[in-house]
Amino acid sequence: MISLGRSTGKEGATQMLPRSYAFALLVGLGSLLAPLAADAQQPSVLQNIQKSKTINAGYIPYPPFVIVDPNTKKVSGYFIELMDEIVANMGQDIKIKYEETTWGTMVVGVQSGKFDVVVSGIFSTIPRSMQVTFTRPVMLVGLTAVARSDDTRFKTDEDLKKPGLTVAVTAGEVGHTYAKQYLPNAKLIVIDTPDITRPMLEVLAGRADIGIADSMSVYNFVEAHKGKATNVFAEKPLYLYGTGLMLPRDLQWKDFLDQAISFLEYSKVLDRLEAKYKKGATEWISFKKNY
Secondary structure: OOOOOEEEOOOOOEEEOOHHHHHHHHHHHHHHHHHHHHHHHOOOHHHHHHHHOEEEEEEOOEOOOEEEOOOOOOEEOHHHHHHHHHHHHHOOOOEEEEEEOOOOOHHHHHHOOOOOEEEEEEEOOHHHHOOOEEOOOOEEEEEEEEEEOOOOOOOOHHHHHOOOOEEEEEOOOHHHHHHHHHOOOOEEEEEOOOOOOHHHHHHHOOOOOEEEEEHHHHHHHHHHOOOOEEEOOOOOOOEEEEEEEEEOOOHHHHHHHHHHHHHHHHOOHHHHHHHHHOOOOOOOEOOOOOO
16 A cells, blocks of 8 residues: 555654655556456457347358358358357357458458457468467368469479569468568569459469469369369478467457367367368368367
8 A cells, every 4th residue: 555644764764755756656556457447347249249149250251161152142161150050059049240351351350349250260370369369270271382283393392482483372361471471582463352262363374383372272273173273282281270260359258269169079060060061181180089
């Protein structure tokens, strides 16, 4: 406790603490404690959801994690069903309101409070984790690349660092982050689009030497363009990323979703979703189960 009156010195004499100093100290302590008090009074995302009965979810079309019907615009896919299972088990008549976003704007959408969650199966990276947070990973997705089938220049990541290469990437996607950090000699074609296959089309058109993207998008693209495109690092991805849901920094909301995902794992729901949506062995890597 701070006394504005007398204090005892080392020789037992009472001394006055200058009121101006004491007042300044109290004001300083108040300014430090005020944000803590405000945070304590701020409702959590989960509390707001329970009150409004609505989860505001952003998504990016990203088959098979999020699939958009071109006619009805209805969304489906692995992570859509995962969210449906979570909501069904909440037992509170909660609805999910979906809104499309992009790889380049999804973080801002979460930070601004527009989205309670982004559900497209988002990679947890250090730059993203400085701004938002993530659930526990549901699976691992690799980073690989597309080249033309007749182009044999690319065997290892060192081949990507050679001068003179043109590399196509999607703005805000992990391929873009990788290229900026590790390929200083490359000329980048950066396309701002929710469609991760767009940069791969630049490769087939001859405007880029290689397109870098996640293993799932590359797998699907190569399957659709057999004989024209090859998955360069299918067996040994450049990177592996923990993949889950993107969230605002809210401990109660994150804890709830982590527990919900664990429940879906132990109740075999995730196994069912994987059997339904996973096509090729190189699309993503599942966590080994010891039970």
